[in-house]
Amino acid sequence: MNYIIDQLKALTAIDSPSGFTEDVTRYTMEQFESLGYHPYRTKKGCVVCDLGGEGSPLILSAHIDTLxxxxxxxxxxxxxxxxxxxxxxxxxxxxxxxxxxxxxxxxxxxxxxxxxxxxxxxxxxxxxxxxxxxxxxxxxxxxxxxxxxxxxxxxxxxxxxxDPRTTITKSGYIKSRFLDDKLSVAILLGLARDLQKKKLKLKRKVYVFITVYEEVGHGACGALPADAEEIISVDMGCIGEGLACTERMVSICAKDSHGPYDYEVTTNLIRCAQEGKLDFAVDVYPYYGSDADAALAAGYDLKHGLIGAGVYASHGYERSHIDGVKNTLKLLELYIKKK
Incomplete structure (x- = not known):
């Protein structure tokens, strides 16, 4: 968790509205390289990193661009x-x-x-x-x-x-602009670090795909790894009236503005959360679109899903919690260990 929070602070300190992401892309590449990986950059500026494994290739996507x-x-x-x-x-x-x-x-x-x-x-x-x-x-x-x-x-x-005004409270709350979606990028860096440090075994091939134009709608519209069969967007989990999620949970989205997410993927995510005894919620997001949606709209033939740590006050001065980070990281670890 200390590594993830340190990465979040570093990422939010780098200005990166959509279209101005060179510095944060370079930083993200350097972090994957420091962990022993070999990321590459797409022509549009997205960062792709192969985390290893074999068979049934999965993309875990998050975006580094902001408002x-x-x-x-x-x-x-x-x-x-x-x-x-x-x-x-x-x-x-x-x-x-x-x-x-x-x-x-x-x-x-x-x-x-x-x-x-x-x-x-x-x-x-x-x-x-x-x-x-x-x-x-x-x-x-x-x-x-x-x-x-x-x-x-x-x-x-x-x-x-x-200004992001990033701060971490003694009670574990994480407050900042642009938790959407730099918190998820920090979580994916934490996952990559865990795979190296803990020598975790992957039961499938896993890519991380960090996009740079998500906030304007075309983050994952191109250059996805050609062998991918599935994409999970790791983005912010919605909190608000009529929704079950809190900042301490990982949110699993069943449907957003573009329609329902893949039934099999969503069901497997729910089962992993249940088996891991995680604090989670399943919600329908009324006004939302993800990189997974963008990939399908671009014509990619992929199963798709969406998860994220609960984030309050989206597109404003946002708030999450260290427990939401833990639950999200754990759900990712459980999911990539399933075939």
């Missing part, structure tokens, strides 16, 4: 209007600190604020819409007009990356 923003306009006052990347919601990133990463390599600090955000000045503050059209990045530089910002080297199309 974020992009400069859409330098306003007359020198501040920035942004457009969201993925499902970033203006309501839950107001007043968040961020970094503007220019294509020349310069990085500037800023904060997302409402237009005219002082309640001592603006008596309509509470009534205003929270949309990116009504908000702006206030740059922490001496800028007063558009040309000042342009002189800094900031341009339309530059990426805006929000």
């Amino acid at each position: 974020g923003g992009m400069v859409a306009e330098i306003k007359k006052n020198g501040r920035l209007r942004i457009t969201n990347i993925g499902g970033l919601n203006a309501n839950n990133c107001e007043t968040e600190n961020c970094r503007i990463r220019t294509r020349s390599g310069k990085v500037f600090e800023g904060t997302l604020q409402m237009n005219d955000p002082s309640v001592h000045v603006n008596d309509e503050y509470s009534k205003q819409n929270r949309t990116f059209a009504d908000m702006e990045i206030v740059i922490d530089e001496d800028v007063k007009e558009k040309k000042d910002t342009e002189t800094l080297g900031i341009c339309n199309g530059d990426f805006v990356c929000f």
Whole structure:
């Protein structure tokens, strides 16, 4: 668990909204290599790692890209209007600190604020819409007009990356932006480490496939290992009204917005969780899509499933728990040891 948490902290510290994933891809490759594996990178930037084993090849997929923003306009006052990347919601990133990463390599600090955000000045503050059209990045530089910002080297199309604010409480809660899905990537690194350290025997061939465009819908749409027969997306488990999962559980998804997951795969996951006496829930996610869905939509002939540690407040400041991590890791270990 210490290794997984250390990896999570390292991963969340690397800015990686969809389309800006070079640094985090390099880091992930290095971590697999340090464990003795031989990962390779696809043309799109995904990381593929063969964990070993023979027969009935299985892909365990997670994504390393996150939500974020992009400069859409330098306003007359020198501040920035942004457009969201993925499902970033203006309501839950107001007043968040961020970094503007220019294509020349310069990085500037800023904060997302409402237009005219002082309640001592603006008596309509509470009534205003929270949309990116009504908000702006206030740059922490001496800028007063558009040309000042342009002189800094900031341009339309530059990426805006929000602070993750990762913290682990004494009670075991894990709080951060982008647990979706860097927590799962850390878990898969932990699984790869366990296979090496514990000399665990695989009863089937297992690949890890780390994608970089999941948040915009095409993470696992291409370059999957050709011999694969099955894919399990290891992503966040949903928590909310009408669902059974909590942060301490591993969630097994039976159906999401795209339809039901493979009956055999889902049933086998449930049986493994039952036999391992894990704390788990089976849920239907009302508004969700995974890399496993993307693979099938792209035409891959695969059985598919979806699991993940329970994550509260998705696409905002998210929360999970060390117990959810343990249950997810254990379910993966039990599943890959079954033929």
